[in-house]
Amino acid sequence: MIAVEVENLSKRFRRQTVQPYTTIKSAIVDVFWRRRSGEAATFEVLSGITFSVKQGQALSIIGRNGSGKSTLLKVLAGIYRADHGRIRVHGRIGALLELGTGFHPEFSGRENVFINGIILGLSKKEIRQRFDQIVQFAGLEGFIDEPVKTYSSGMYMRLGFAVAVHADLDILLIDEILAVGDVAFQLKCFDKIAEFRQHGKTIILVSHDLASAEQLSDEVIWLDRGIMREQGKPQRVISHYRWDMLGQEERRGLSEHH
Amino acid sequence: MLALFRELLAYRALIHILVARDLKARYRGSVLGLLWTLLNPLLHMGIYALLFSVYMRSATERYAVFLLCGLLPWIWFSASLMMGATSIVEGGSLLKKVFFPAHVLPTVTVTANFVNFLLGIPILFTFLVLYGVQMGLPVLLLPFIIVCQFAFTLGLTFMLAAVSVHYRDIPHILGHFLTFWFFLSPIVYPATQVPESYRFILLLNPFVPFVVAYQDILLYNIYPSPGVCGGMIGISLGVLLCGLWIFTHLRWSFAEEI
Numbered sequence: 370m371i372a373v374e375v376e377n378l379s380k381r382f383r384r385q386t387v388q389p390y391t392t393i394k395s396a397i398v399d400v401f402w403r404r405r406s407g408e409a410a411t412f413e414v415l416s417g418i419t420f421s422v423k424q425g426q427a428l429s430i431i432g433r434n435g436s437g438k439s440t441l442l443k444v445l446a447g448i449y450r451a452d453h454g455r456i457r458v459h460g461r462i463g464a465l466l467e468l469g470t471g472f473h474p475e476f477s478g479r480e481n482v483f484i485n486g487i488i489l490g491l492s493k494k495e496i497r498q499r500f501d502q503i504v505q506f507a508g509l510e511g512f513i514d515e516p517v518k519t520y521s522s523g524m525y526m527r528l529g530f531a532v533a534v535h536a537d538l539d540i541l542l543i544d545e546i547l548a549v550g551d552v553a554f555q556l557k558c559f560d561k562i563a564e565f566r567q568h569g570k571t572i573i574l575v576s577h578d579l580a581s582a583e584q585l586s587d588e589v590i591w592l593d594r595g596i597m598r599e600q601g602k603p604q605r606v607i608s609h610y611r612w613d614m615l616g617q618e619e620r621r622g623l624s625e626h627h
Numbered sequence: 628m629l630a631l632f633r634e635l636l637a638y639r640a641l642i643h644i645l646v647a648r649d650l651k652a653r654y655r656g657s658v659l660g661l662l663w664t665l666l667n668p669l670l671h672m673g674i675y676a677l678l679f680s681v682y683m684r685s686a687t688e689r690y691a692v693f694l695l696c697g698l699l700p701w702i703w704f705s706a707s708l709m710m711g712a713t714s715i716v717e718g719g720s721l722l723k724k725v726f727f728p729a730h731v732l733p734t735v736t737v738t739a740n741f742v743n744f745l746l747g748i749p750i751l752f753t754f755l756v757l758y759g760v761q762m763g764l765p766v767l768l769l770p771f772i773i774v775c776q777f778a779f780t781l782g783l784t785f786m787l788a789a790v791s792v793h794y795r796d797i798p799h800i801l802g803h804f805l806t807f808w809f810f811l812s813p814i815v816y817p818a819t820q821v822p823e824s825y826r827f828i829l830l831l832n833p834f835v836p837f838v839v840a841y842q843d844i845l846l847y848n849i850y851p852s853p854g855v856c857g858g859m860i861g862i863s864l865g866v867l868l869c870g871l872w873i874f875t876h877l878r879w880s881f882a883e884e885i
Contacts, residue, residue: 382883443882447726450879464725471725480648487641488725 370424371459372540372571373445378418378454380437380444381411414440415595418454422588424539427562427572429582429603431610432592438575441592442466442542445573460539460571463489465529472525474518478509481517482532489536499535506557507531527554534561540571559585579607631730631871638728642735649739664746668698675815687817689846692754696845697814697838699751703744704780704834705805711736711784712791712798719885729878730871733788737781755845765844768851772840778863779837782870789877792884812838833862 415437422428430438443449445456446464471488472481482503486496496503504513507527517525533541562572562585576582582589582603589606591598599606635642654660672694680690687693714732721727755762791797812834813821821829829835836858840851851859 448723448882466724471721471727473721475652476648480644483644484641485725487638487644488727493640 371421371457372424372426373459373462373573374421374455374457375445376419376455376457378441378444378451378456379416380414380440380449381452382414383411413595415444415451415592418597420590420597420600422571422573424459424571425566425569426588427566427574427586429586429589430573430575430592431577431579431582431589431607432598433614435594436592437595438592439466439544442544442573442575446542458540461490461537462540462542463533463536463538464542464544465533466542466544472517472529475516477516478504478513478520478528481528482513485529485532486536489533489538491536503528503531503535506535508554523551523554530558530561534565538570540573541565542573544575545577579611583607631875634728635730635734638731641728641731642738645731645735646739646742649735650742653739661746664743665750668695668702668747669750671698671702679815685816687820689758689760692751692758692760693817693842693846694815695751695754696842697812699744699747700776700837700841701809701812701814701834702747703740704776704837705809706743707737707740707780707784708787708805709798709801710740712787712801714784715788715792715881716795716798716885722882723885729881730785730874733784733874734781737777737784740780741777751845760846761848762845763848765848765850768840768844772837772844772851772859775859775863776837778867779833779859782863782865782867785870785874786866789874789881792877792881808832808834813842814838817842833858833866836862 418441420428430441432438440449442464443466444451445458446462446466448464448466471485473484476484479500482500483493483496486499487493491499504510507524507530509524509528512520512524517528520528559581565572572585574582574585586603588601589603590600591606591610599609654663657663659666672691675694675698676691679685680687711733714736715722715729718727718729718732721732722729787797787801811828811832813829818829818835818839836851836855840855840859843849843851843855
C-alpha cells in the first residue's frame, strides 16, 4: 500500500526582494510599469519531484540549505499549493514544521493543545481523553496553563511533538524539530517514531542530522536546488551527499589558497 | 463553495474554542471585565444623546433608545470589520506552519462580536421597557434580521481579510471609512430627516435596510417594508457569496504572502 505519491511536482515563488507585500500605491504603479517589464520575477523552488512512500516506511529528505526540503514538506502538508504535478495522500496527514508548530503565543498550553488537536483531526472529546497523556509526554505538567509565549524553545517543540504523536495520524511530516530537544527527549522521540512505524504509520522527515536520518529511515531523497539528485538506500545516498559536500569544501579551500 | 461551508461546520469546535478565547482575552486584566461589553454601547449612547438630544435639540422621540437600536448592530458590524481585516495577517503564525483552515479566522472575529452584540440585547430591551415602548409581533422578526446581518458582516469580513493580505493599506483606511459610513447611516438620526434630494445616498448604503428594520420592529412596532426585507436578503446573500468567492480564490496566497 502506498501512503504518499508525488508526481512531477513543481513549485514557484514570487521574488519578494524589495517589498514583501503590495500596497495600493505599488499596485497602481505596477499597472503602468510592471506590465511592460514582463512577468513578475519568479523562481522555481521545486521542479520535477517524483517519489512515493509505502505505508509504514520512513523517508528522509536531505540537502543543503535552500534546496527546497521545507517547501516540499509544506506542499505535502497542504500549506502551499503546488503549481504543477500531482500529490496523492492516503490517510490522515499532519505536519510538525519548525518551532511553534501553529501555536498561538498568547494562548495557554492547554488551549493550544485543543486548537492543534482539532486541526490535526481529533474531536474535542478525543483530546480530553488524551490530554493527560499528551502533557505527560511533553513533560509540561506544571506549565500547561501558562501562555506558550513564556515557554522555552524546547518546551514549545515538546508540546508540538506530543500533540502530533497522539493524534492518530497515518502520515507524519517532521521538519528538523528533533534538533531542539535535549538528549532525553530526543531518545523519547526516537522511541515514539519506532513505535509509530511498528503500527504501520508513515513518516517523512527533513533532517540535517545525517546520522539520525541514516538510523531512522528506509529511504533517503537528496534534494539539490529544487531537483531530486538521488533517491535510494540511506547509506548510499548519504555517503554520496557527504562526498559532494566535501568536494565543494575542497574546491572552495583550493580557490582560497591560490 | 458548499465544501467551504461544510468545512466551517466541521471546524465548529475550533471556532468555539477560539471565540471563547477571544472574548476572554478581550477583557482580561480590565477591572470591569465583561461589564465593558455593556458599558461601551452605553457610553456611546450617552455621548450622542447629549450631542443630538440636548445640545442640538433633535425632535426624535425617545432618542436614547432610538440610538441604541442602531448602535448595537453597528458596533457588532464595525468591530467585526476592523478586527476581521487583520485577522489573516495576524493569524500568520498559524497559517504558515500548519495546515490551518484559514476561513475559520474571520468567522471567529464575526462570531465573537456577535456574542458581544447578544450580550447587549438585554440592555436594549431594558431601555425599551423603561421608555414604555409598545412591542408586538414584529419583534419576532429580530432573529431573521440578525441572521441576515450575520451573513452580510461575514461576507464583508471575508473580503477585507483576504484583500488586506495583499493590500496592507486597507486596515488603515478602514477606520476612517467606517466613521463616514456610520454618519451616513440613519443611526444617530432617523432616515426621515434626510432631505428628499439626498435620499439617494440612503439607497446606495447597504447598511440602511438593517438599521431601518431594527428600528421598525423594536421601536415603532411595525413590520419592515418589503423593500427593506428584500434589500436585506439580497445584500446579505450577495455579499456573503461574493466574500466567500474572493476568499477562496486568494486563500492559497496567504501562506506565501504573510
